[in-house]
Structure formats: C-alpha cells, structure tokens
Amino acid sequence: MVRDPGRSSECSLAFASTECLSHAELIEAPVRWPRPSRLQRELEVPGKKLRAGMQSLGLETVGDLLEHLPSDSREARTVKALRAGEQATVAVQVRAIGARAVRRRGMRPLVEATVFDATGTMRATFFNQPWLVERYPAGTRLLLHGKADARGGFTVSHHAPGSETGGDGVAAGSGESDAVAHYPAAEGVTSTQILTLVHAQRGALADVVEALSAATRVAERLPDRASALAAMHFPRLPQDPETGRRRLAFEELLLTQLVFLRRRAARRARTGAAVLADRDALGERWLAHGLPFELTGDQRRAIDTIAADVARIAPMQRLLMGEVGSGKTVVALYAMLQAVGHGRQAALMAPTETLAEQHFATIQQLLGSGVGGHLISTALLTGSTPARRRRDILAKLNSGELSLIVGTHALIEPDVAFDALAVAVIDEQHRFGVRQRAALGEREERDPTGPPGPRLAPHMLHMTATPIPRTLALARYGDLDTSALHELPRGRQPIETRLVSGEAERAQAYEELRRELAAGRQAYVVCPLIEEAEEPGTGDSGMGAAARTAGRAAGAGGGLGLRAASAELLRLRSGELAGYELALLHGGMRPREKHEAMAAFASGRAAVLVATTVIEVGIDVPNATVMLIENAERFGISQLHQLRGRVGRGEHRSRCLLVGAQSSGRLQALARHADGFRLAEIDLAMRKEGELIGTRQSGLGQFRVARLPDDAQLLELARARAEAILAGDPELRSPDHALLGVALERELGAQARAPIPA
Numbered sequence: 001m002v003r004d005p006g007r008s009s010e011c012s013l014a015f016a017s018t019e020c021l022s023h024a025e026l027i028e029a030p031v032r033w034p035r036p037s038r039l040q041r042e043l044e045v046p047g048k049k050l051r052a053g054m055q056s057l058g059l060e061t062v063g064d065l066l067e068h069l070p071s072d073s074r075e076a077r078t079v080k081a082l083r084a085g086e087q088a089t090v091a092v093q094v095r096a097i098g099a100r101a102v103r104r105r106g107m108r109p110l111v112e113a114t115v116f117d118a119t120g121t122m123r124a125t126f127f128n129q130p131w132l133v134e135r136y137p138a139g140t141r142l143l144l145h146g147k148a149d150a151r152g153g154f155t156v157s158h159h160a161p162g163s164e165t166g167g168d169g170v171a172a173g174s175g176e177s178d179a180v181a182h183y184p185a186a187e188g189v190t191s192t193q194i195l196t197l198v199h200a201q202r203g204a205l206a207d208v209v210e211a212l213s214a215a216t217r218v219a220e221r222l223p224d225r226a227s228a229l230a231a232m233h234f235p236r237l238p239q240d241p242e243t244g245r246r247r248l249a250f251e252e253l254l255l256t257q258l259v260f261l262r263r264r265a266a267r268r269a270r271t272g273a274a275v276l277a278d279r280d281a282l283g284e285r286w287l288a289h290g291l292p293f294e295l296t297g298d299q300r301r302a303i304d305t306i307a308a309d310v311a312r313i314a315p316m317q318r319l320l321m322g323e324v325g326s327g328k329t330v331v332a333l334y335a336m337l338q339a340v341g342h343g344r345q346a347a348l349m350a351p352t353e354t355l356a357e358q359h360f361a362t363i364q365q366l367l368g369s370g371v372g373g374h375l376i377s378t379a380l381l382t383g384s385t386p387a388r389r390r391r392d393i394l395a396k397l398n399s400g401e402l403s404l405i406v407g408t409h410a411l412i413e414p415d416v417a418f419d420a421l422a423v424a425v426i427d428e429q430h431r432f433g434v435r436q437r438a439a440l441g442e443r444e445e446r447d448p449t450g451p452p453g454p455r456l457a458p459h460m461l462h463m464t465a466t467p468i469p470r471t472l473a474l475a476r477y478g479d480l481d482t483s484a485l486h487e488l489p490r491g492r493q494p495i496e497t498r499l500v501s502g503e504a505e506r507a508q509a510y511e512e513l514r515r516e517l518a519a520g521r522q523a524y525v526v527c528p529l530i531e532e533a534e535e536p537g538t539g540d541s542g543m544g545a546a547a548r549t550a551g552r553a554a555g556a557g558g559g560l561g562l563r564a565a566s567a568e569l570l571r572l573r574s575g576e577l578a579g580y581e582l583a584l585l586h587g588g589m590r591p592r593e594k595h596e597a598m599a600a601f602a603s604g605r606a607a608v609l610v611a612t613t614v615i616e617v618g619i620d621v622p623n624a625t626v627m628l629i630e631n632a633e634r635f636g637i638s639q640l641h642q643l644r645g646r647v648g649r650g651e652h653r654s655r656c657l658l659v660g661a662q663s664s665g666r667l668q669a670l671a672r673h674a675d676g677f678r679l680a681e682i683d684l685a686m687r688k689e690g691e692l693i694g695t696r697q698s699g700l701g702q703f704r705v706a707r708l709p710d711d712a713q714l715l716e717l718a719r720a721r722a723e724a725i726l727a728g729d730p731e732l733r734s735p736d737h738a739l740l741g742v743a744l745e746r747e748l749g750a751q752a753r754a755p756i757p758a
Ligand code: ADP
Pocket: 293, 294, 295, 296, 299, 322, 323, 324, 325, 326, 327, 328, 329, 330, 362, 489, 490
C-alpha cells in the first residue's frame, strides 16, 4: 500500500504499472489466470502461400509461433538516416493515409501514407493492398521494411504494426527502441510477416506457463518466461533480446541437467552393485607391492575416487578421461582387481583386436607373476579366438574359474555368461554403440542358488582418450561422474611441435627425419587420403567435418593437392627416403596386411610407417621419434593432438612436424600447447557455427536456445540449481516444482528413460 498524493485514501499499485487502485477497485479488478490450452489453438494465417510457409517452419499453433524465437534483432533506422536505394527497417507512426488509383490495368489502388519519427517525415508507398487504409489509421505505429528513394519516398516491401501502448514496445521515434526482431524465415514467409503474426498474438503471452519457481527466478535473477519471450519478440532496450534468450536458455539447460540427474538416480534405485569395500583386497595390495612405478597424482586421485565408488551399493558410472599414455589401464586394473579380490569377476572391452591385445599385454606385464602370491586367472577373448579355446573360456567365465577377461565385442555375444561380473571397463567408449555398452552393463551377477531377488549390476568405468572440456562433458555426459588424468607419467618426454611451410622448410624437415633414422630411430608420415583423387573423408582417414566439407566444396581430393598414403609411399621410396624400409598402413587394407605392416614397424624392420589416421589408436612404438603430418590443416586440433601422441613414448626426445600454413590458428595452438584438455577447450572455442557440422554428435547442437560453449557459465548454474532442486525434492512433487516436472516430461520425456549417452 502506498499513499497516493492525488487521492485521500490509501491505494495499491496495480502489478507492474503505476496505476493506483483503491480498495473497492481492487476487489472489482478482474483476476486473470494463464490458460495454457489457448496456446494450442490453431494459428490463423491469411493467404495460402503464407500458410504453407508457416507450415514448413512447423508453426501451426499460437504456442508454436510464440516459441519461434528471433535469430537476432536488427537495428531500425531513423527516417533521417535512410539512404536512397538501401533496404532498411524503420519504426514510424502514421500521420495521414489514403489510397490512389493506379492507371495501369490490373493494378489495385496504391496506398500512400505520411509517416514520421522523431527525426523526420517521409512518404511511404504500399502496392496492391488497398485495405491498409482501414487497417493503419492515423496514429498507428508501424515497422516498415523497404527501400528509400532520393525524393523522400519509401517503397514498403514488408510491414508490421508496432506496439500501440505508449512507452511499450516500439515507440515510434521516441528513440527508446530501434531494435526489430528478425526471424528465421522460409519460402513464402518473411521475417516481417512473422513479426506481424507475433504481434497479433501478443495477448497470448499471458497464457505462457511459468516452469521455474519464484525461488529459482529470484536466486538466478531471471525474468519470468512470458517476459523473456516478450523481450525477444519486442525488444525495447538493446540488451533485451539477450536477457530474454538467457532466461530461456537457462530453463533449457536446467531441464537437461534434471534429466541427467534423475536418470542417474533412477538407475541407482533400480539395481544395486556388489559392495567392494575391503581396501585390503587385491587392488590395494597390488598398488603397494606390485606396481613397477609410482602413480601420478591424477592416477592416485582417480583410484581413490573409484575405490569409494565401488565400495557403494549404487553401481558406479564413471567416465575416465586421459590421453593415450596417461596411464588409464593402471587405473582400470585397480578397479578390476578390487572385484577379483572380493571373489568376483572383471571385464575390459576394447573396440579393436589390436587394442584388446595391447591391454591384455599391459595387464599381464603389470600383474607380473601375480599379486602377493595370488595368481590371477586372466584371458583374452576376441573374434579370432579359436573355437575350442573360446568354449573353454566361456565355461570358465560361467563357473567363475576365470577372474579377469579382456576382449572385444566378443565379450557381449549372447552366449557369454559371467558368474559374478562386478566391474566392467569399456575402453574408447565412444567407439561402441549405446546398445553395446549397455549390453556389457547388463551382464549381471548370476546367483543360481539364491532366491530370485534383485540382481546386481556391474560397476562401470568408461574410458576415453579424448579430453572432453567440462562444458561438453556436462552437456553430453551429464549423468556420468568424471575423472581426468592430465599429467603424463614421469619420464615421458615432451613432444616438440613445429609448423613446416613451403618447399624449403619441407626439405629441411625431411632432412631432420633422415637424421633420426640414421640414429636408429623410426618415424611416421601421416597423409589425409588413402588413394590419390579420392574424395577426402571417404576413406578411413576420419578427418574433421570442416576438412570434409572443404574438400567437397573444392571437388575431388587429388585436385586439392592432398597427399595420399599409397602415392606418398612410392614417392618417398624413390625420393626423400630412398634406401629406407617403408611400410604402408591404411583402412582400405585387409586385416592381415595391416597386421603385417604394424608388425614390421613395431619390430623395427620398417623404419618409416606411411599411414592415414588409422594409427590414431593402437600403436605403441617407443623407438618412433618423428611424426610428419602432411596437409595438417585438414585435420582437427584434437585429432592432431591424438596423432602426435604416437611419438614421445620412449626415452628419446621426439618431435611432430605439421606441414601447413603458418597462419593457421589451429596449428599454432598445437605448437604452443601440450595439454590435451587445454587444446580441446581451444578447439571448442575456435569452432564457428558453419564449421560445426558434427554438432549433434559433439553434443553441442542439441539445444534450441542455449549456445555452447558461450553459455558454459549458465550451464554450470543450471547444473548446480538442478542438484539443489533434486536434493530437496527428488520427484519434483512439491507445488513449487510441479510445473517443472510437467515441462520436463513434455520436452524430454523420452530422454529421461534413455541409456548412457554415446
Ligand atoms: P593409456 O591406456 O592411458 O593410453 P596406459 O595405461 O596403457 O595408458 O599406460 C601407458 C604406459 O605407461 C604403460 O606401459 C604403463 O605401464 C605406463 N605407465 C602407466 N602409469 C605410469 C606411471 N605412473 N609411471 C610410469 N609409467 C606408467
């Protein structure tokens, strides 16, 4: 209540206005509740062409229209600033309007209006729409889009009513607003036509449902949903569109984080896992006595976190990120030994036979002759395991005789049954399908003697060598816990990375390479293509999307001067690397040929491996000290970083030579930074919209309003808010959160029941 100097009695201010209401007036004032059903009304659209256009945009109801957000807002010009011949939008008011007959046959009368803003007056002409005389009487505020001529005339191509109420919306010439919402349009419908329709439905904003509680809005300092939409459609201040967008983006991010967190909670509630709580079990003993080196700090932290995870009855779902060579296998082995030490089983699944074989070798080497006198029965199961051996392994997995198994997809074939699988590790998890990963998680403990009660799910550790920036991890793997290994193990040599541009520098680079070979070292030469004249990206090279489009745009690969592995091999054999043994490796080769090439390089018989990016994973040759990458700007930052991780794996100093333009920001970043996480962040920041072909896969393009990585901070806020909301009200049952629950089901109902994302 305030005292109104103009009135004798006390009065109340009407909400969001300066109008003063007496007690009696207050009682009389109509109460208005939102009626969301009105948003479902079909949109009335004049004209067949326009209707088709709106339909192609998917805009059929009033609600659809209000949610069709402007892509940006365009500055409106003042009348004075118009230049002849230029397309522009102006916000004006009508002073006088009238129709005039046109002599040409078939033409309807044209409409001429005198319009003005604070800076001047002009004559606006509308063709073929005589009814506008009635629709836009003197005093109407208008948004006009069209072309000015040199004589104070303006030919209107599109028009929309401005806002009627003074000080609200577009105030013609008041200087208060000169921003006009601009919409994604389509064939048959322009942005200004959409604006006209939005204007006509402005009243429906009152029916928009507010999903955020007042407490959340106050805490995050966000406007309500209707105001946010109004701020985007009808900006009054330059910052309005962004303020509105931010609010809508927050809601969107909050909903996805709620889905992640609830999905995680649901999974935990559904099944329990074996409680591996005894820290004296094999894992710990192995760390204390069996490990031939000291753990890095990151490894220690990851192991401690995992030890706590597997000691709980809730199944672990953790993503372990660490570059190649950062020592993930050691961490995974610890988790697996915790299972074995508790009398249960563990499995590690890798995407290729080579990787599985490598893990198996690493594990055998790390376990040596057992842990504290305890021999651990291990086996390798892949597609090429002989039938007899496979039968034997399956029997022993089933009986529990076999404790630890490493393998490929062969591990999830239907006839593979575990006795008591308590820890499952998936390496290079993104290379498996959702179903494949879930399949390993469903290899539950079998308890034929016990009652048919709830069964146990294994603790899951997902591993990836791709460093994922936190923003991306939250947006995409929000229902996994994450651990990262940043540090490389002690004794690892930093890799010197340099750009090589032009023929002279390239000749020098090959000389460097030959010096290393002469000293007994080995080298990789990486090319973007397999065959000459092949289209980039069609082979196994797995180049970045940017490179693929660039390649396509410019025609066939050969014409781009891209190097192909097979041709390069021949060229080098008789050129720069004459006299050395060269091996060829690419995805077009048969498995046996690949195997031979890798064996030749690993044994040192071949001094140089000329390859496509198939070497990204799966090769560990410590004697290789040089990597030369042709057409380096054709690859993505992360991919190049991953590639160069193939060198610097032994005791010798190593280098990576990137053949490409000095001006490339991506290549410069690689030369400057060694930390993959840092590079991943730079990569994310440097990507532009047009370049983001793979946005959907990268998890960035899944949002309608939010923009990542720009909205990273907003994402953090949304995550924290989602956690706080669910901590107090896990089922979203309180009146405060009921509408949030409705929005969640409407927007993301299906996702709420989805498995762990890919
Ligand atoms: P990743 O799976 O992350 O690529 P691995 O676990 O295979 O890495 O480790 C690569 C190599 O480094 C292995 O030979 C491993 O034994 C060794 N290694 C792992 N951790 C350490 C450490 N802390 N100190 C020294 N060597 C380590």
